Amino acid sequence: MNQPLRLIPDQEKVIVVGVGLKTEPITEIRENLSELTELVDAAGGDVVGSVVQVLPQWNPSLLIGSGKAEEIRQMVEELNATAVIFDHQLSGVQARNLQNLFNIKVIDRNQLILDIFAQRARTFEGKLQVELAQMLDQMPRMVDAWMGSLSRLGGGIGTRGPGETALENDRRRIRERVAMIKKKLDSVRKNRAQHRQSRKRNEVPSFAMIGYTNSGKSSLLNRLTGSQVLVKNQVFATLDPTTRKVYLPNCPPAVVTDTVGFIRKLPPQLIEAFKATLEESAEADILLHVVDISSPSMIRHMEVVDELIKEFAWNQKPVIYVFNKMDAAPVDARFKIKQFPRVFVSALTGEGLDTLKDLMVQKIGELQMDVQLYFPRTEEHRIFDLSRETTILRKEPATEGTVCYAQLTPNLINRWKEYLVK
Ligand SMILES: Nc1nc2c(ncn2[C@@H]2O[C@H](COP(=O)(O)OP(=O)(O)OP(=O)(O)O)[C@@H](O)[C@H]2O)c(=O)[nH]1
Numbered sequence: 480m481n482q483p484l485r486l487i488p489d490q491e492k493v494i495v496v497g498v499g500l501k502t503e504p505i506t507e508i509r510e511n512l513s514e515l516t517e518l519v520d521a522a523g524g525d526v527v528g529s530v531v532q533v534l535p536q537w538n539p540s541l542l543i544g545s546g547k548a549e550e551i552r553q554m555v556e557e558l559n560a561t562a563v564i565f566d567h568q569l570s571g572v573q574a575r576n577l578q579n580l581f582n583i584k585v586i587d588r589n590q591l592i593l594d595i596f597a598q599r600a601r602t603f604e605g606k607l608q609v610e611l612a613q614m615l616d617q618m619p620r621m622v623d624a625w626m627g628s629l630s631r632l633g634g635g636i637g638t639r640g641p642g643e644t645a646l647e648n649d650r651r652r653i654r655e656r657v658a659m660i661k662k663k664l665d666s667v668r669k670n671r672a673q674h675r676q677s678r679k680r681n682e683v684p685s686f687a688m689i690g691y692t693n694s695g696k697s698s699l700l701n702r703l704t705g706s707q708v709l710v711k712n713q714v715f716a717t718l719d720p721t722t723r724k725v726y727l728p729n730c731p732p733a734v735v736t737d738t739v740g741f742i743r744k745l746p747p748q749l750i751e752a753f754k755a756t757l758e759e760s761a762e763a764d765i766l767l768h769v770v771d772i773s774s775p776s777m778i779r780h781m782e783v784v785d786e787l788i789k790e791f792a793w794n795q796k797p798v799i800y801v802f803n804k805m806d807a808a809p810v811d812a813r814f815k816i817k818q819f820p821r822v823f824v825s826a827l828t829g830e831g832l833d834t835l836k837d838l839m840v841q842k843i844g845e846l847q848m849d850v851q852l853y854f855p856r857t858e859e860h861r862i863f864d865l866s867r868e869t870t871i872l873r874k875e876p877a878t879e880g881t882v883c884y885a886q887l888t889p890n891l892i893n894r895w896k897e898y899l900v901k
Pocket residue numbers: 691692693694695696697698699709710711712713714715716717718739740741803804805806807824825826827828
């Protein structure tokens with residue numbers, strides 16, 4: 480199998496370029512640029528210089544203004560930079576023009592994120608997902624760059640030639656490869672779904688740890704479950720999901736899944752390609768939204784995660800907000816928090832972990848599960864008792880009795896277990 484393509488070798492000397500429109504607050508553009516610097520660091524590169532430009536509108540041929548582009552060209556020479564990375568998506572034409580001007584590699588934020596994922600992917604599935612995302616990212620760029628070179632030749636009727644055939648060939652090859660990867664991914668996903676099925680049958684309540692990258696999800700998983708998942712002060716340390724059993728006080732065992740972190744403007748190809756990874760979280764009964772309360776960007780991080788929760792249609796699921804890194808947070812941080820239900824913890828010191836477990840037990844108690852109950856004729860009077868404790872969705876006559884369909888919490892399941900079907 481192909482290894483995913485790596486754009487940024489270690490020790491690459493990078494100039495980062497923050498860009499934004501006049502309508503965006505400058506503080507956000509700067510915050511974004513500092514996140515880009517963290518991303519470069521996570522990819523193994525060294526940031527040697529940074530530039531910010533605020534524009535009235537995007538420049539279709541260079542993204543930024545030509546004066547700024549010239550300034551960067553000089554910086555590249557002075558600093559011996561080996562790559563320029565833009566905090567904004569570049570069209571194929573823009574990337575090619577900038578590359579010609581600087582004479583070194585030009586990369587955008589999406590490609591950088593994909594590159595980090597390419598470096599981190601360990602499992603067969605993870606590698607396939609990254610490769611798929613890279614292919615999907617490459618296709619429009621390639622077409623765009625080709626169209627740019629065609630239009631330089633004059634474009635229109637009579638200029639179609641061997642170039643276009645080559646483009647068609649490239650596109651066909653990529654399409655074939657995309658189709659093959661999707662097929663392989665499908666079979667991996669089926670396998671995963673079977674595992675989940677068996678868990679559902681046992682009715683093990685499940686939690687998914689989600690949150691902005693570097694918020695401390697893996698650290699919390701380790702604390703809660705006594706595992707040794709990799710923890711690193713780095714964005715996107717975790718890529719592949721891990722599910723572990725957690726023992727909660729006076730409660731049957733539950734499971735917690737740790738998964739890839741979210742980031743602002745997650746490349747759409749990556750969302751598409753990582754659906755399988757996120758499916759694990761999609762199946763969870765309850766979300767643990769982990770927030771780094773010590774981060775000055777906390778509010779924006781929460782907004783990004785809440786948006787993605789909506790995008791994945793998880794907003795019907797119960798959620799517990801877990802404000803982590805309390806040991807490093809400003810003393811008044813907790814008074815600014817409006818979210819409920821919430822808990823303040825530190826995965827580092829263990830503070831608040833018991834409260835978190837209690838809240839998890841409480842949420843499990845509120846979970847509603849679909850069940851069928853069978854009442855033999857002599858006990859049909861009990862259906863009236865049941866209807867006082869929950870809504871009976873449907874009743875069906877059966878041989879010698881009645882089957883009722885209802886939703887019950889674990890407590891009620893326990894109380895009515897002698898009538899449960901299965
Ligand atoms: N001070 C402090 N640091 C913490 C705490 N929890 C985690 N960290 C640190 O935060 C960094 C990120 O922790 P991880 O657990 O890897 O975070 P994550 O959310 O899994 O990150 P990704 O997998 O990269 O998305 C590490 O350097 C941890 O040591 C905490 O409660 N307090």
